[in-house]
Structures are given as structure tokens and as C-alpha cells.
Amino acid sequence: MPPDDRQLLLGIARGRDDCARELWRRFGPVLTALARSIVGEAAAGDVVQAAFCRILELPTARLREINDVPAWLATLVRHQATNYLRTERRQRRKARARPPAETVRPSHDGALWPLVERLPRRWREVIVLRLVAGLSFDQLALALGQNRSTAAARYRAALARLRESAPACEESPGGVGHVV
Numbered sequence: 001m002p003p004d005d006r007q008l009l010l011g012i013a014r015g016r017d018d019c020a021r022e023l024w025r026r027f028g029p030v031l032t033a034l035a036r037s038i039v040g041e042a043a044a045g046d047v048v049q050a051a052f053c054r055i056l057e058l059p060t061a062r063l064r065e066i067n068d069v070p071a072w073l074a075t076l077v078r079h080q081a082t083n084y085l086r087t088e089r090r091q092r093r094k095a096r097a098r099p100p101a102e103t104v105r106p107s108h109d110g111a112l113w114p115l116v117e118r119l120p121r122r123w124r125e126v127i128v129l130r131l132v133a134g135l136s137f138d139q140l141a142l143a144l145g146q147n148r149s150t151a152a153a154r155y156r157a158a159l160a161r162l163r164e165s166a167p168a169c170e171e172s173p174g175g176v177g178h179v180v
Helices: 005-013 017-039 041-057 060-064 069-094 112-117 121-132 137-144 148-165
Strands: none
Touching: 005 017, 005 041, 005 060, 005 069, 017 041, 017 069, 017 121, 041 069, 069 137, 112 121, 112 148, 121 137, 121 148, 137 148
């Protein structure tokens, strides 16, 4: 029987590389997509790596308290991404506002990712956590530090904006209307 997510966290705290690899296999792509929605492609990997390193810093007793590992990991990545953005803002102010680096999009994102990137950050996060990570609205609320109604409202607003931005995709398979 494969270990559950909490067992993997505890295994990582004990220095088990196999647990870290399995946790990465289960959550790495989703967490990277979340980080990418917040900080962009260039920094997403660094943010997720910093979040995984943070697991090693936490005491085992704290890891035992975690009930919903996917939501907790999403929260951890969001915090790392926010710290990254804060640091970037400080560095830009010091350097007298250098222009931001261009974001490189992989080809497998299709036409939808540019539309998602144009959404406000609070909506991008909800879309990625709900549609890519598959979190429930309760998990969204936990990961985003909001109540369930706020998370659901942001999700609905983001979908509405995506539909407005891509009316041609609404009827096509795999388009915005298809994922709803």
C-alpha cells in the first residue's frame, strides 16, 4: 500500500529521499503551475524548490499536525511566491525600476494560458488551484486563507472573464466552456 501524503511529509523530515521524490511526483507539476501563475515561468521552479526546502526546516511535530497536505503545500508555495515577489519589488526599487523579464510559455499551454496570465493574480491562483491542482472549494479556502464563499466567487469571476476573453473557445472541446 503506497504511503499517504502525510507519511511522505514525515519521511522527508526523516531524510528519506524516496519520500521527497514521491511527494514531488504527486504534487510538483501542480505546485509549479501555481507558482507560475503568481511569479511567472522564470521563477516558478525556484519558488517550488524553496517551498520543498521549507519542509525540511519544519519540526516533525508541526508536520504531524497537517491534515490536508495538498492545501498545505499550496499555501506553502503561495507564501514562498509572495516572499519572492516582495524581494523582487525591493530589488527593483533599488535598481530604479528595471523592466520585467519576458515570460516564456511552453507550447503545450495552447491558447488558454495567455488569457489566464492576463487575469488578476487572485483569480489566476484560483483557476490554477481549482482546474490544474483539482482542489475542492474547501481546500481552496484553506490554501488561499479565505472563506469558501470568497474562493468560489473568485473562481466564478475568473471563469466569466475567461469566457469574455475567449468567446470562440466556449463551444469548442477543450476550451474554457469545456472545463467548467
